[in-house]
Amino acid sequence: MSSSPSSSSRSRDGAGTDAKASSATGRPTIRDVSRLAGVSRMTVSRVISTPDLVLPATREKVQRAIDSLGYVPDRAAGSLSSRKTGFIALMLPTLTNANFAAVAHGITEVLRERDYHLLVAYTDYDTAEEERQMRALLARRPEAIVITGALHRRSANRMLLAADIPVIEVANLPSQPIEHAIGFSNYEVGRTAARYLIAKGFTRIGALAATPGETVTDHRGEERVRGFEEELAASGLSKDYVLRHGQAPVSFSHGSDAMAALLAAHGDVEAVFAVSDMSAVGAVMECQRRGVAVPEQVSIMGFGDFEIGREINPPLTTIHVDFRALGQRTGHLLLDILATGAQERAPQRIDVGLSLVERASVKGTKSS
Amino acid sequence: MSSSPSSSSRSRDGAGTDAKASSATGRPTIRDVSRLAGVSRMTVSRVISTPDLVLPATREKVQRAIDSLGYVPDRAAGSLSSRKTGFIALMLPTLTNANFAAVAHGITEVLRERDYHLLVAYTDYDTAEEERQMRALLARRPEAIVITGALHRRSANRMLLAADIPVIEVANLPSQPIEHAIGFSNYEVGRTAARYLIAKGFTRIGALAATPGETVTDHRGEERVRGFEEELAASGLSKDYVLRHGQAPVSFSHGSDAMAALLAAHGDVEAVFAVSDMSAVGAVMECQRRGVAVPEQVSIMGFGDFEIGREINPPLTTIHVDFRALGQRTGHLLLDILATGAQERAPQRIDVGLSLVERASVKGTKSS
DNA sequence: GTGAAAGCGCTAACAC
DNA sequence: GTGTTAGCGCTTTCAC
Numbered sequence: 001m002s003s004s005p006s007s008s009s010r011s012r013d014g015a016g017t018d019a020k021a022s023s024a025t026g027r028p029t030i031r032d033v034s035r036l037a038g039v040s041r042m043t044v045s046r047v048i049s050t051p052d053l054v055l056p057a058t059r060e061k062v063q064r065a066i067d068s069l070g071y072v073p074d075r076a077a078g079s080l081s082s083r084k085t086g087f088i089a090l091m092l093p094t095l096t097n098a099n100f101a102a103v104a105h106g107i108t109e110v111l112r113e114r115d116y117h118l119l120v121a122y123t124d125y126d127t128a129e130e131e132r133q134m135r136a137l138l139a140r141r142p143e144a145i146v147i148t149g150a151l152h153r154r155s156a157n158r159m160l161l162a163a164d165i166p167v168i169e170v171a172n173l174p175s176q177p178i179e180h181a182i183g184f185s186n187y188e189v190g191r192t193a194a195r196y197l198i199a200k201g202f203t204r205i206g207a208l209a210a211t212p213g214e215t216v217t218d219h220r221g222e223e224r225v226r227g228f229e230e231e232l233a234a235s236g237l238s239k240d241y242v243l244r245h246g247q248a249p250v251s252f253s254h255g256s257d258a259m260a261a262l263l264a265a266h267g268d269v270e271a272v273f274a275v276s277d278m279s280a281v282g283a284v285m286e287c288q289r290r291g292v293a294v295p296e297q298v299s300i301m302g303f304g305d306f307e308i309g310r311e312i313n314p315p316l317t318t319i320h321v322d323f324r325a326l327g328q329r330t331g332h333l334l335l336d337i338l339a340t341g342a343q344e345r346a347p348q349r350i351d352v353g354l355s356l357v358e359r360a361s362v363k364g365t366k367s368s
Numbered sequence: 369m370s371s372s373p374s375s376s377s378r379s380r381d382g383a384g385t386d387a388k389a390s391s392a393t394g395r396p397t398i399r400d401v402s403r404l405a406g407v408s409r410m411t412v413s414r415v416i417s418t419p420d421l422v423l424p425a426t427r428e429k430v431q432r433a434i435d436s437l438g439y440v441p442d443r444a445a446g447s448l449s450s451r452k453t454g455f456i457a458l459m460l461p462t463l464t465n466a467n468f469a470a471v472a473h474g475i476t477e478v479l480r481e482r483d484y485h486l487l488v489a490y491t492d493y494d495t496a497e498e499e500r501q502m503r504a505l506l507a508r509r510p511e512a513i514v515i516t517g518a519l520h521r522r523s524a525n526r527m528l529l530a531a532d533i534p535v536i537e538v539a540n541l542p543s544q545p546i547e548h549a550i551g552f553s554n555y556e557v558g559r560t561a562a563r564y565l566i567a568k569g570f571t572r573i574g575a576l577a578a579t580p581g582e583t584v585t586d587h588r589g590e591e592r593v594r595g596f597e598e599e600l601a602a603s604g605l606s607k608d609y610v611l612r613h614g615q616a617p618v619s620f621s622h623g624s625d626a627m628a629a630l631l632a633a634h635g636d637v638e639a640v641f642a643v644s645d646m647s648a649v650g651a652v653m654e655c656q657r658r659g660v661a662v663p664e665q666v667s668i669m670g671f672g673d674f675e676i677g678r679e680i681n682p683p684l685t686t687i688h689v690d691f692r693a694l695g696q697r698t699g700h701l702l703l704d705i706l707a708t709g710a711q712e713r714a715p716q717r718i719d720v721g722l723s724l725v726e727r728a729s730v731k732g733t734k735s736s
Numbered sequence: 737g738t739g740a741a742a743g744c745g746c747t748a749a750c751a752c
Numbered sequence: 753g754t755g756t757t758a759g760c761g762c763t764t765t766c767a768c
Contacts, residue, residue: 122476448761
């Protein structure tokens with residue numbers, strides 16, 4: 001493997017000057033490539049990032065060296081020097097939720113093309129984890145950060161501001177966004193559901209949500225019930241049928257349990273809005289088991305338009321938000337911001353809206 | 369902010385010597401902290417990573433400087449120097465699947481404590497994405513890599529080997545693992561399902577799977593049908609009822625569609641194994657819609673033990689694997705390997721096994 | 737079109 | 753206990 005000295009002593013440094021031993025890790029470095037190709041490290045760097053600035057002959061020579069060594073540039077070293085890490089931070093309550101997973105998926109799809117990498121952190125709805133996760137995320141020097149819903153700790157918020165990177169809030173649309181926001185109003189979701197059920201002529205209208213906990217809270221879900229309750233109140237209807245039951249995250253079994261509890265307490269309930277389709281599906285199943293006909297005896301609707309809702313019998317009426325598209329839009333805004341050069345971009349506030357999907361689980365729908 | 373010269377010229381360099389201007393990014397560096405605290409950068413570094421080696425008085429002084437500046441160490445710079453990135457790579461087919469999300473979740477839970485970060489990449493079942501994703505992952509110099517199922521491209525495999533880091537295969541248990549493997553045999557899942565249905569006395573037994581595609585293939589699902597078919601053949605039963613339909617990833621609607629197709633082609637089918645609970649649930653719903661009684665007319669079972677299976681009516685018989693625990697075990701093995709010092713650890717091959725969960729969707733179960 | 741020098745922000749190794 | 757020196761593997765900047 002010793003390179004035979006060339007006949008003339010060349011002034012280019014390539015194989016000669018940069019004669020340091022190869023790295024201890026065994027993984028080839030840019031230096032190994034430069035030596036093998038007989039060019040400087042800078043030329044190797046150019047072949048990788050700006051190949052057009054390199055003569056085709058040189059480029060091929062370098063490329064062969066790269067291939068034969070199986071060289072993969074170390075991005076950490078590159079970042080340190082270029083001050084661009086290629087990381088985008090994403091902070092979620094959980095990944096074990098199809099909608100949040102869809103957001104992450106949508107963002108990734110878009111960022112992938114530009115070689116950005118998503119750094120995902122999740123709090124499991126635990127506000128105490130926020131600060132830890134935020135610190136860990138910021139230590140990787142993301143070029144921007146995407147968060148879902150508001151932060152709930154001042155400390156986490158302070159860190160976020162101090163980081164001085166673009167912030168995008170997704171899947172929730174605060175009236176006063178930190179900077180950019182793409183999403184919809186959870187509060188409006190609740191109001192929309194209530195208005196819909198009221199318009200259908202129901203008067204004993206309930207809801208199924210999680211109990212807000214000390215540390216573990218589904219803030220978005222809670223906002224939905226809040227909107228729901230206020231609309232009920234605005235129409236002079238009772239909130240007695242609104243049930244907060246169990247802990248976040250809500251799931252199918254949450255819906256079954258909560259529905260059972262609601263039927264036990266208020267057997268005369270006519271219509272129910274569950275803050276998530278997961279709960280709504282559980283509620284429908286519970287009704288089936290109890291011989292309570294849906295929608296003849298009880299109408300049920302949910303939120304999220306999860307695939308399962310389309311499949312059950314009767315199909316679930318729900319409120320739809322396209323989370324994957326939300327992720328994709330977020331990805332595009334991100335690329336836009338990062339290309340435009342950081343803070344030049346005026347804060348965006350994009351409401352992707354909601355749509356009510358009428359299916360057969362609510363009485364009085366054409367399809368039911 | 370100018371520091372007044374102290375009465376004596378001290379030999380410690382702290383505030384004096386390290387007098388370079390603060391960084392261009394605006395974010396404080398270790399140098400800013402050291403200056404403010406009047407100590408060397410090394411002392412700051414120690415306060416962060418090995419506080420016990422620093423005098424309490426010094427430590428507090430430094431901590432105050434850290435807090436007042438809002439300093440968050442740059443891990444990229446740290447990695448470069450220490451050669452420990454704190455990254456674990458995870459390569460999945462998709463995150464939009466509760467079981468894979470659960471694996472990621474389980475790993476994260478464990479690694480979190482040690483400040484390791486999971487770097488997730490997904491291929492969307494596209495084997496062509498493998499190489500790209502693998503390269504991007506390795507460029508971040510993960511200390512270990514976790515992959516689900518085998519890699520399908522030689523190029524990706526070569527890169528993996530060249531990276532020379534611990535490899536753990538999860539959720540699939542190849543007979544010849546690359547190195548470590550934690551999981552179960554998908555092939556056995558299929559055989560178990562077939563044996564179960566055969567033992568129940570059925571003879572016209574079908575399956576619902578995806579069609580293997582050119583680029584998009586659910587290899588794990590395909591292995592499950594393969595095992596299923598072989599067991600059928602071993603008992604001299606026909607494979608005519610085994611249906612490969614639609615594209616991966618399978619979903620609820622895949623199950624509905626496939627079940628409809630199966631009933632159309634072979635109305636006399638007695639029992640069906642769907643390669644995923646998602647499909648199985650879709651199949652049950654389709655039967656309900658068609659007035660085909662489950663399990664009286666057709667028995668249905670799935671794989672994965674998704675929560676929804678427990679909730680539907682009748683509850684779904686399935687094969688259970690605890691994916692979150694799988695993730696947690698993977699996390700612990702990872703910590704073990706990384707602590708033991710890389711390659712010292714003998715390759716582990718851990719079969720977490722399967723369990724058949726009998727519920728009411730198969731005829732002849734006590735509960736049905 | 738290519739190269740040399742300098743340095744990104746941190747820590748390993750060794751002084752004292 | 754704390755400081756100094758010397759890099760980690762890249763890219764920026766500027767020279768030629």
